[in-house]
Amino acid sequence: MKTTLLSVLAAGALAIGLAAPANAEKLVIGTEGAYPPFNFVQTDGTIAGFDVDIGLALCKQIGAECTVVAQDWDGIIPGLLAKKYDMIIASMFITEERKKQVDFSAPYYKAAMTHVVPKDSAITEFTPEALKGKVIGAQSGTTQAEYIQATYPDADIRLYPTQDEVNLDLASGRIDLQGGDMLPMLDWTTKSADGACCKLAGEPITDPKFVGEGVGIAVRKEDGDLRERLNKALDEIRANGTYKTINDKYFPIDVYTMK
Structure with missing residues (x-):
């Protein structure tokens, strides 16, 4: 965009x-x-x-x-x-x-949220300990951003103005994973050329504190x-x-x- x-x-x-x-x-x-x-x-x-x-x-x-x-x-x-x-x-x-x-x-x-990782990623656990030091992206001002900031205090959190920019950095290897809204991420990873790099990972995130x-x-x-x-x-x-x-x-x- x-x-x-x-x-x-x-x-x-x-x-x-x-x-x-x-x-x-x-x-x-x-x-x-x-x-x-x-x-x-x-x-x-x-x-x-x-x-x-x-x-x-x-x-x-x-x-x-x-x-x-x-x-x-x-x-x-x-x-x-x-x-x-x-x-x-x-x-x-x-x-x-x-x-x-x-x-x-x-x-x-x-609503549900999800983690998205490169298809060749070695990340299989999504605990604060497992993601310590990892670079995690999300769109600023979203519940996804709130979730990763609250859940992964020891990660390197990077926030972006738009979801497209998060996707671009994940596809380009500039971040290790992202937190995103499940349906758009499913659409991106299965229907777009750049999204073919990546996959949804872990269990859906359905905590009402974040998805309401x-x-x-x-x-x-x-x-x-x-x-x-x-x-x-x-x-x-x-x-x-x-x-x-x-x-x-x-x-x-x-x-x-x-x-």
Whole structure:
């Protein structure tokens, strides 16, 4: 992902619109645009991915006209609070720390994290003792970063602005392993040329302290009505098959249930 392109999008360029009646409610979705297959920028500059498709489906269900903008991850909650957009749909884990700033919808998919190592790595244990002195990467401002910092105090922790940059350094051999969100890491290691270097390792990381209650849509605390409408719409797209159609476009399992 080119940083210059993301910077332009982060400045507020509208990337995707959803057709709706002229008098429809207008809402803006904020996402990162650098977290495939959940949100990413296509060659034509538009933002796509599972998060985006789910968001637009929910907008359609509540009768709103929605546009999507990209925002760098570190500023994504401040951007919501500053009213640059009305909701965040960006694979954000629901955690107690984030609940202090924003409210969340019900989870729209479950969450787990994972370790990722080169395919020829000798690392087979993921205890603090086994990883002492190892170079571990993660995206800054994420629960993955919080996890590796808390779990591996004697490792050399390196944090990056985007997940793409973590992946690049792992593929290039500049770090020994990384902590990542399981589904994007599964996608990267099995579907991309650079990700062929690497594999998921160890047991899934499901500690609620770090992965929370799942992945939700963040809204401002004063926007309880919007949150409840999104919750109702989520139930509806699960029931009418829309969710499954979007899910199957990206994943071989139902990410809502992880089965």
